[in-house]
Amino acid sequence: MKKILAGIFFFHSLISYAQSDHTKVVLSDITEKVKNNYIDKEAYKKVDSLFQNESKKGSFNHLSKKDFAALLTQKLRININDKHFFVKYLENYSPQKAVDEKEREKENNFHNSLENFGFENIQRLEGNIGYINFKGFASPESSEKTLAAAINFVANTNSLIIDLRENGGGDNDMLLLFCSYFFDKKTDLYTTYFRNKDKTVINSTQPKTSGQKYLHKNITILTSKKSFSAAEGLAYFLQEHKLAEVIGEKTGGAANPVDHFIIQNQYLLLVPTGEITSSISHKNWEYIGVIPDQEVKAEDALKAAHLKILKNILKTGTKTELSIPEIKNLINKLEQ
Structure with missing residues (x-):
């Protein structure tokens, strides 16, 4: 029984190690991409510090790849204060399957x-x-x-x-x-x-x-x-x-x-x-x-816009398919 438990523990340790190694490589690659491409050339330092702190806390442990990507998106957007950052897991992706640009x-x-x-x-x-x-x-x-x-x-x-x-x-x-x-x-x-x-x-x-x-x-x-x-x-x-x-x-x-x-x-x-x-x-x-x-x-934006335009029509005397009484009735309906 002890041997079985030890084997299970060893197996789970291997999985955790593989996940940890995978996470480090991904985080390193993202940091490098930010360093070389992001509009703020100093922002990668924040990214590197963010990833190190979150890794120490175990924030990325035992997550599916989809959840890992979603968490990275959230952390990058908040930490760098840029909502355009986005990470998505590409299931079944391979370079060989990637189609050409056309x-x-x-x-x-x-x-x-x-x-x-x-x-x-x-x-x-x-x-x-x-x-x-x-x-x-x-x-x-x-x-x-x-x-x-x-x-x-x-x-x-x-x-x-x-x-x-x-x-x-x-x-x-x-x-x-x-x-x-x-x-x-x-x-x-x-x-x-x-x-x-x-x-x-x-x-x-x-x-x-x-x-x-x-x-x-x-x-x-x-x-x-x-x-x-x-x-x-x-x-x-x-x-x-x-x-x-x-x-x-x-x-x-x-x-x-x-x-x-x-x-x-x-x-x-x-x-x-x-x-x-x-x-x-x-x-x-x-x-x-x-x-x-x-x-x-x-x-409420569409109604507000419609009302404002109709009131401006009355004010300026702009010709429409509606008579003045019809415009006033429509305004009353929208305001109710």
Whole structure:
């Protein structure tokens, strides 16, 4: 019996040793990636200290690889104060199975098409108000036609609501293309400095778009705590250029772009490698989030925006399909 117990103990010791060795290699690799790529060149010291302290406390012991990745994400975001850090366990990943860039892009485009490239709902609200419910920024190559169709649909409205309350961000080039629909000429919005390349890129709107531009009209953007990254960028730059009013909640606060890294052929690591700087304020929304012009709970943002636009229609005498009594009745209904 003693021999059996000793064997079991030895077996579990081997497993614990293997887990410990695996953990050390992964933590070391992540620290190295942060050191070489993160926008703050000194941040890796915090990461190294974090990992050493957590290892001593046994925080990473006896975790599944999925839970290990989730805990790393949580610790990195809190310790470095950057919500773009992300670690995910890649089950059954192997370099041999990794598809080339074109195949990966094709696969991503297919999955994005199943969600209509983020365009959840396009409609015209009472009072001739356009409404676009947009949930994610896919690549402009794949979603340009859908974006053009969405803007063309609302082209004849007097004002527009863009709902970003469930938008978690996405492609930077799509952000620029979307912004381009609201600027009458090419405009430099921001620069991005990449430390790992020692390179600065100027990010500008496009002078021409495939759809009809939406110019010189009132635009309202709805936000929530879930609005993140590129979604925050759309709200931030249109607000900053006084092209849109933001109604809702303060956003997540993730401005800086990321690069993807594979750790030990088992984990996906996202590291913010660039820093965005606005051409107007010379700042960004990192850590802070986009501050709404009118702060309300996310679930109340659409009604608040609709009411404000209707009241402005009465004030300015803007012509719509509704008569003045009909507008007043609609306002009363919304306020109840």
